[in-house]
Amino acid sequence: MKTIYIFLMFLVVVVAQIFVPAQLIFDQNKVLSKGVPYKFKTQPVDPSDPFKGKYIRLNFEANTAPSKDSTWSFGTPIYVGLGTDSLGFAKVDAISRELVEDSNFIKAKVDWYDLQDKIVHFSFPFDTFYMNETKAYDAELAYFEAQRDSLPNNTYAVVYVLHGKAVLDNVFINHVPIAEYVKKK
Missing domain, CATH: 1.20.5 (Single alpha-helices involved in coiled-coils or other helix-helix interfaces)
Known part of the structure; x- marks a missing residue:
């Protein structure tokens, strides 16, 4: 038994x-x-972590929003409502402490509140893009080279959003997935 x-x-x-x-x-x-795809303008950085491996850390331009509420503190959950600008890139439409009944929002965390400019800074949960270890450094170099281009908005990440959940699909340089872009170089 x-x-x-x-x-x-x-x-x-x-x-x-x-x-x-x-x-x-x-x-x-x-x-x-x-989910709804959003293109986030990015500024990748290539850190290395012995536990996580090689990845590209992404800094997003759309990581702030104006707020007259000065009680935002580090680590506080924040719901970020998304929209798109005239060029098709993601922009912050609204922020809230409470869950918004809209499929186009992401739950993020507050980094800090700027009292002088009355802006809340936050981090998205999809700020790391894992790559083949042998290509991550080349991807970082390709990014810096692309930033010297005269083309605006040539580096971005495509993120799919559905009911508060977000999945980072890919990172692009000049509309080419970063892994393919690195292969071409």
Whole structure:
């Protein structure tokens, strides 16, 4: 009888270990297939972390919003409503402390509040783009070279948003995915 309980417990653990990652993959695929794509202007930086590996850290231009509420503090959750500008890039339409019933929002975290300019700065949850370790450094160099181009808005990330969830799809330089751009160089 004891072996049956042990076997059942083993089955529960196995099912949980399969179900949890499968659910995470399913959720991301749902956002990618049904979400709204937004192009975020970026400024990638290439850090290296012995635990995370090589990746491109992305700084977004659309990471601030005006607010007369000066009580924003570090780490506070913030709901960021998104729209697009005349060039098709993401812009912040609104911010809120409360959940907004709109599929075009992202939950972010407050970094700081600028009392002088009355602006709240925040971080999006999709600020890292993982790459093949051998290409991350080349991608950083390609980014800096692209920034010297006379073309405005030539580096951006495509992020899909659905009901508050966001998935970073790819990073582009001159409308070419960064991995392909690095291969061409």
